[in-house]
Amino acid sequence: MADIRVAYRHAPAPQFDDLVQQREAAALGMWVFLVTEVMLFGGLFTVYTVYRWLHHPAFVEGSRHMALVAGAVNTAVLIASSFTMAQAVQRAQRGLRRGLLGFLASTALLGVVFLGLKAYEYWSHYAEGLVPGALWTYAGQHSGPLQAFFFLYFAMTGLHAVHLTVGIGLVTGLIVLARRRRFTAAYHTPVEVIGLYWHLIDVIWVFLFPLFYLIG
C-alpha cells in the first residue's frame, strides 16, 4: 500500500479554530464562485429562452441539425468523469495516494474525450455551413433565426468547453501535487474544492444537452 501515513502536521491558518472550519470556509468560497458561474451561464440561458420564445420553429429546426448520439455519448462521458472525480475526493479523504492519482487521471482523460467529440461536432457543423457569420452557407428554412440558434449553441457550448479546459488544467495540477505527496487524509482541500468546480461543469452540460439536442 502506497498510502500516505506520514505524520504530516497541518495546522490551520491563524484565523481558523481548526482544520474543519478552514475546510468549510474553503468550500464556502468555492460555492460563492460557483453561484457567480451560474449567473454567468444564467444570462446566456435567459437569451436562449427569449430567442426560443420569439423564434420557436427555427429552434426546433436547429435541434434537428444536432448529432443526437454524439451529444448523448458526451453526456455519459461527462457524467462518468463526475463519478471518477467523486471517487478521487473519496480516495483523498482516505489518504490513498495511488487511487487518488488513478481517479484524477481518469477524470482529466474523460474531459479530453469530451472535448475531442465536441471538436468533431464543431467540425461537422462547419462542413454543413452552420457556423454563423461569414462562414454561414445554409440557405434552408428559417436561415436568419437559425443563425441565432447556432450563435447561441457555439457561445454556450464554447464557454462550457473553456470551463472544461480550465478544469482539465486544474485536475492536471492536482495530479502534479498528489505525485509530490502534498495531500493527506488530513489535508486535501484543493481536491475537494476543484471537485466542486468539476461537478458544476457537469451540471451546466446536463442543461445544455436537452436544450440544444433534444427539444423539437
Added chain:
Amino acid sequence: MADRVIPTRTNLMVLIGLLALTLATTLIARVDLGAWHLPVALAIAAAKTLLITLYFMHLRWSPGLLGLMALGAVLWLAILLGGSMDDYATRVWLLPLGR
C-alpha cells in the same frame, strides 16, 4: 463536507442513476410529446442536478450555509428567467387590437 467519506457503492449508484436518466431523456425525445417536451426534459435535468449536487458535491452532508448558496443561485436564476419572460410573454397584450 467535514469528514464524511462517501462509499464507492453510493457513488456507483448515483452514476447508474445519472446514466439511466440520460438514456431516458434521450429516448423520450424521440416520442412525440407535443408541448410536454420541454417540461419533461427540464424535470429530468433537474433530477440529475439534484443527484450531482446532493451526492457528488456532498450537499446532503454539508453545513446548511452551502445549501443556502445553491438555493440562492436557483432563486436568482428564477428571478432572471421569470422577470425576462414576464416581459416578453406579455408584450403582445400591449399591441393594438387587430394585430
